[in-house]
Amino acid sequence: MKDIRQRLVNLFKKGYCTPQIARIAKELKEPSTTIHYNIKKLEKLGAIRAYKAIFDYKKIDEGFCAFVLIAISPAEYNDPEKMAADLAKLPEVESVDICTGDWEIILKVRVKDQDEYYQLVKNVISRKGIEKINTITSLKQVKSDFIKVL
Amino acid sequence: MKDIRQRLVNLFKKGYCTPQIARIAKELKEPSTTIHYNIKKLEKLGAIRAYKAIFDYKKIDEGFCAFVLIAISPAEYNDPEKMAADLAKLPEVESVDICTGDWEIILKVRVKDQDEYYQLVKNVISRKGIEKINTITSLKQVKSDFIKVL
DNA sequence: TAATTGATTGAATAATATTCAAAAAATAGA
DNA sequence: TCTATTTTTTGAATATTATTCAATCAATTA
Incomplete structure (x- = not known):
């Protein structure tokens, strides 16, 4: 095998x-x-960026999904893009958005379980320049990538 | 044509x-x-749900992206899935997650512009059973669908 | 309205996926 | 450990599909 x-x-x-x-x-x-x-x-025209597979994440050992709301330190306000680009490099991170409001960066993260998520936040996501992190855990994914999960 | x-x-x-x-x-x-x-x-095994294209959303007239945090009314706490399933039907909605915390449902939405977003929230997303809506607008998408945007 | 560019299309070819059967490897039961 | 069963790997043959090319048609521009 x-x-x-x-x-x-x-x-x-x-x-x-x-x-x-x-x-x-x-x-x-x-x-x-x-x-x-x-x-x-x-x-x-560049309208299509890629053709790829969409998974049932539970079945590829990435059943844990969470939104990570990140507030950056005032010192970083002038350049959130550097931090966003760094976070985008992580393979566990599905999306990175620079946003309006109290939370400047929003990640969508997929890992195996809560344990793996904890390690990811502790060792990788947390870093200088981050003021505060708020995790919103997805209990049930009803739709993702425009495809309904039944 | x-x-x-x-x-x-x-x-x-x-x-x-x-x-x-x-x-x-x-x-x-x-x-x-x-x-x-x-x-x-x-x-x-059901591990792959679909093979599809990933777009440069600006180039297909869906340049406006936002996260919609939804708090549902106490009367709906026992069954958020009905509302989530309804919201999942909307073609503008990329993802629907039932979550922990103050906001029970999180949507990721893609439309043409702020105007179209306003119409969507006003006419479609707002409905009986929703206590509060909080929109977080994406100013810049750094990564989406595991693919970096340069 | 003439000239240019962009879009549609059929026919021919090139490339690719799929089927099938056989062998090898892994797994389970005694 | 030995044997039976299932799963995985693989090459050869076939079926299907993408791609190229050249011609026409439509749309746009000057």
Whole structure:
């Protein structure tokens, strides 16, 4: 056994997928060459950033999901982007947004369990420049990535 | 012009993509039939929910992104799932999570602009059973869907 | 209205996914 | 440990699909 599964999951997080032109052509009742042309156009315009898989996170050992609200220290107000970029490097972090209001940065994080989350916050997310962290744990994901979870 | 673009975007939100087996096989240095077998296995296990496109949302007229924190009325505490399921039906809603803490439901929403967001909250999201809504607007998306935005 | 650019399309080709059968590896039961 | 069963790996053959190309058509611009 080579445990190809985990390696596939890692690739699928980044991309390694492609549109199903024939199926789309059938669905939209247009010639496949027309579909092909328009998809390439969308790609050239930069409207499509990647084609990737969406997971049932529980089944790939990433069942714990939380929103991390971060308030940065006043000294960092002029440049939250540096910290945001650093946090974006973490593979456990699904999204990083610089926001309005009391919390300047919002993360969405996926890990295996609460234990792993604790380690992540303690060792990695917490750092100089952060004033306060507030975790909102997702108890149930009803929809994610525009796809409903039944 | 048939405006095939918008129709493609709509399909790509749901799926209509597929893994690139040949490319993955090359990357992992394994035979393509082995890759094929393992991908089908992941699908049968339900670990992969869909293959879809990830967009540069500004370029598909969905540049406005916000987190909507929702506190539900005490009368609804016993069943937040009904409301969550209703909200999940909205195409503008990327994710719905039932959460711990002061805000029981968190939405991530994508629309064209502030104007469209206002209409959405006023006419659709606000409803009986909601105690309070708090919007956190994303000023800058640094990472989304595990993909960094440069 | 002529000239240019962008979009649609069918036919031919290239590339890719899928099926199948066989072998190897892992697992479970005695 | 030995054996039976299931799971995984793999190459060869086939089926399906994407891509290229050239021609037409539509839209835009000067």
